[in-house]
Amino acid sequence: MVFTHIPSSICLILAAFLPNLAGVLTLLLIRAALSQMDVPTRTSYVMAVVTPAERPAAASVTAVPRSLASAVSPTLAGALLSMAFSGLPSSSAAVSRSSTTFPCFYRSDI
Numbered sequence: 001m002v003f004t005h006i007p008s009s010i011c012l013i014l015a016a017f018l019p020n021l022a023g024v025l026t027l028l029l030i031r032a033a034l035s036q037m038d039v040p041t042r043t044s045y046v047m048a049v050v051t052p053a054e055r056p057a058a059a060s061v062t063a064v065p066r067s068l069a070s071a072v073s074p075t076l077a078g079a080l081l082s083m084a085f086s087g088l089p090s091s092s093a094a095v096s097r098s099s100t101t102f103p104c105f106y107r108s109d110i
Contacts, residue, residue, distance in 0.1 A: 008034040009094035016087025 011031040015024045043062065050058045080088045 004034045004037045012094040013091050016091050 008031045011027040011034070015027040015031070018024045018027065043059070046058050046062055047055055077093075080092060
């Protein structure tokens with residue numbers, strides 16, 4: 001998760017500052033390839049850990065927060081686009097995603 005989220009976030013931040021379309025599209029394609037790599041792994045791990053009777057509930061618990069976040073994000077992005085810097089939605093999304101990923105590097109038991 002950490003090794004795919006951080007490069008994905010960096011590509012999103014850099015895409016907000018590039019002046020040409022080819023560079024932006026290249027970074028966004030790289031980001032698209034990296035950003036969802038952990039979903040199949042996480043889903044298969046959850047299905048392996050829970051009992052067969054609990055699998056529908058576990059699948060919904062892991063899928064609902066993602067779908068709710070994608071329902072709210074266009075409203076927030078629209079508000080951010082009305083501000084001065086048009087790359088603000090991309091930059092803020094990448095920073096918020098990275099801020100939840102960086103704590104995975106540190107362990108409290110060391």
